[in-house]
Amino acid sequence: MIHRIRPLRALFVFLFSAQVVMGALKVGDPAPKLQVGQWVQGDAVQAFEGDKVYIVEFWATWCGPCVSSIPHLNEIHQRHKDKGLVVIGQNVMEEDTKGVAAFVRKMGGKMTYRVALDDKTDGGWMAKNWLTAAGQNGIPCAFVISKAGKIAYIGHPMSLKESVLETLLSEPSTKAAAPSGPAADLAAAPSAKAVALAGRAGSEIQAGKLDDAEATIAELHESLTDNFRHIGGLMELKLLLARKQDEDAIQLAKLLCEDFAKNPQVTASVAGCLVSRPDAGATLQSAAGKIATPLSETAGGAKSSALATLARIAFLQGDKARALEIQTKAVAAASSAEAPDAGKVLDSYK
DSSP: OEEEOOOTTSSOOOEEOOOOOOOSOOTTSBOOOOOEEEEEESOOOOSOOTTOEEEEEEEOTTOHHHHHHHHHHHHHHHHHGGGTEEEEEEEOSOSOTHHHHHHHHHHGGGOOSEEEEEOOGGGOHHIIIIIITTTOOEESEEEEEOTTSBEEEEEOGGGOOHHHHHHHHHSOOOOOOOOOTHHHHHTTSOOHHHHHHHHHHHHHHHTTOHHHHHHHHHHHHHHOOGGGHHHHHHHHHHHHHHTTOHHHHHHHHHHHHHHTTTOHHHHHHHHHHHTOSTTOOHHHHHHHHHHHHHHHTSSSTTHHHHHHHHHHHHHHTTOHHHHHHHHHHHHHHOOTTTHHHHHHHHHHHO
């Protein structure tokens, strides 16, 4: 059964049969753009990429069938995320969106995919331009987007056959080749606006102005291109740690490591963030160690950062000799740009 979308001031909801109402938006059409209000969990998706398949699932915390389908959707996410599947839980029709983040945290490992709030423009941009446009008057409702950017499925998430996803995931990528020349050089660094916003967010976190930092990070996400999405994710991680929301920070760290598994420098930074606080406890240390240890055993550019994180963990545990030993290795593995900072940390341990 599916919950009919009704004004939330009502004290009850009606159930109706899952009959599709014909709308203008249909299977085979190009997918509308994503225009969310805020990302509650996971890295922001600015646009559909041609090497991935997407599930955009519309749900609400007050919708019983939506809540019941979350674990099933999460299982699909876990089975296919490494093959290029991205799942977005698009929250809609919430009277008080402040409770959504708490709901997601409570779900924990049963809801590990991305979650977004609707842009409330015109009563909900995503609800209007996806659900209403497709003639869907109930939730939960899932849209599957192919690598070609076209809608391949509209319907209840529990009715979605994994064979459909497997077929779509096996299709060739439509993503354009990376640019070269001057255009590539311009894309090699974040915009000046993004750099300024990241700096401001960092200063606000350090000053304890955490609500201000949250607003700045939301603005930062909007200014980042796809190749620099990790900057926003790392700032979100720092904010959670500043708020002492350690379990949430660990969950976000896992998502970031999954999303940027092919970028060891980012995952090394995630590990370092987890133990950046002077009072980082055993849980954070364990999570950071699991990320940093395999990186420290590689010959890649993240080796020095990973070793520094392991040295930091040893220092927090009171094992100064071990911290000195590992940080000395970090200095030896550091690039010319990393060496000065790595040396300063070694001196501090001495």
